[in-house]
Amino acid sequence: MIAMLVLEDVTVGFANARRARADRLALDEVSLRVRERELVAVRGGRRSGRTTLLHVCAGMVRPTEGRVLFDGREVARSQLLGAAGGIAYADRDFSPVLGETVVQQVAAPLLNGAVRLADAEARAVRLLRAVGASDCAYASPGDLSHDETIRVAIARALVTGPRLVLIDEPTNGIGVKGEGPLLELVRRLVDEREVAVLMTVDHVGGLAGADRAMSISDGQVRGELEPPPPAEVVPLARRRAEPSA
DSSP states (O other): OOEEEEEEEEEEEEOOTTTOSSOEEEEEEEEEEEETTOEEEEEOOTTSSHHHHHHHHHTSSOOSEEEEEETTEEGGGSOOBTOTTSEEEOOOOOOGGGOSSHHHHHHGGGGGTTOOHHHHHHHHHHHHHHTTOGGGTTSOGGGOOHHHHHHHHHHHHHTTOOSEEEEEOTTTTOOHHHHHHHHHHHHHHHHHHOOEEEEEESSGGGGTTOSEEEEEETTEEEEEEOOOOOOOOOOOOOOOOOOOO
8 A cells, every 4th residue: 555644764852951953853863654544553762853853754844864755755845734534633732812711622624715614613523433532522721631732733634634643652640451442542533534654652551453563762753662561350259249158
């Protein structure tokens, strides 16, 4: 299958604050491919380059060297972020300018076009239901839990109908109990909505459900990892009845 997103020897250099010159590489000759309807997970620690990787894929950061292509078009030169059939970034930041409620925040990306407010909010409600966040549709974004925040961010990313969704550390701040259902949600996006997902995680458990997994450190993406298998469900043994005296 032909790759939809292609990174070719991408390098991103940032200036050192003390020396005021570009001598730190956030990404170092990264090559990566994401195919249609594929879930790719990249594991990395702090300052590994994982967030920069997603920002480059979204066109939010321009490569110092190399190219990022989406369907053969250079991302840095195209308006693909937030476009229908393009790229979406699951951003957890909610500006009060965009609305006071969650449903208004999710609907906001549609209001730049010809979509009516009522239709935009109706689509937002459907997406919030699909990601398991319908209960907080009319809540203030500031009142959301970590789990609700990422679910709402994913709903807002989906509202424009993208083909690729970028998610930075979806399980960050979520407890062990919430991690499994959230990763299952990301898997369903790929299987049921037929979008591709590129996400970053900070631990091995976050790779569960990925079609391909790899690691990033010091700005370099390294060989593919084996995603952990889904946890086995072990039935509880029935307690034997004690014999009566």
